[in-house]
Amino acid sequence: MFSIGLRSDRLGPSQLKLNDFMPTQLPDGSSNLRKLPSMFDLETTSIDPPDEKTNDNESILIQEKNTKKTRCYLQQDQILKWYDSDSSSKKSMISDPANKAYILATVPIYDECLRVNFELQVWQSYLKMGIEQKHWAKEVTQRTKTCYDVVNCQFIRKKINQLVDNIVQANATIFDVQVQLIRYWSHRNSENHQTIESIEKQILEYISQCTP
Secondary structure (H helix, E strand, C coil): CCCCCCCHHHCCCCCCCHHHHCCCCCCCCCCCCCCCCHHHCCCCCCCCCCCCCCCCCCCHHHHHHHHHHHCHHHCHHHHHHHHCCCCHHHHHHCCCHHHHHHHHHHHHHHHHHHHHHHHHHHHHHHHHHHHHHCCCCHHHHHHHCCCCHHHHHHHHHHHHHHHHHHHHHHHHHHHHHHHHHHHHHHHHCCCCCCCHHHHHHHHHHHHHHHCC
16 A cells, blocks of 8 residues: 555545456356455445546646546556466466456556656655745746745645645545455455455556556
């Protein structure tokens, strides 16, 4: 998980359930495990979709988030194709339907969180440069229309707070789905389930290989 702490009071009302990503038919033909047991349909909370109606004060990087729908590597068939490579560890990772559902549900969230975290670092560097070097990047002045220190500092700090909130919400969403996955493992009493850390490591590896 990303290191920023969870703050559930800032979450939106939408939900993300592992069941939504479970296959309708398992490879072994079992009918009693096609879905997680109803007790695992936790009333989890997820982040609200990012607002695509950016205003003049939105950063260029925020605007680029709207292209997420066109990123082919976030499509489920592309994700599964990567996991179905000749690597035995990758194949075993998605052999369990719950692991597969978790991966399909969270890859876009991890991807978005990484992008927002990068943007956060950019704005933090803008703030540091403005305070320490008394120089404001054009990405700042183009939005504030001024070189006045107080205005620019307030603008950047507001932007940083928004990005931190987005990361916190993404972490909370991932955490909630992890709880569902762990409870699924507990219900099945599986001795061969993958750890959360190993699943997360492969997800981040996949995103890293698919992005510049």
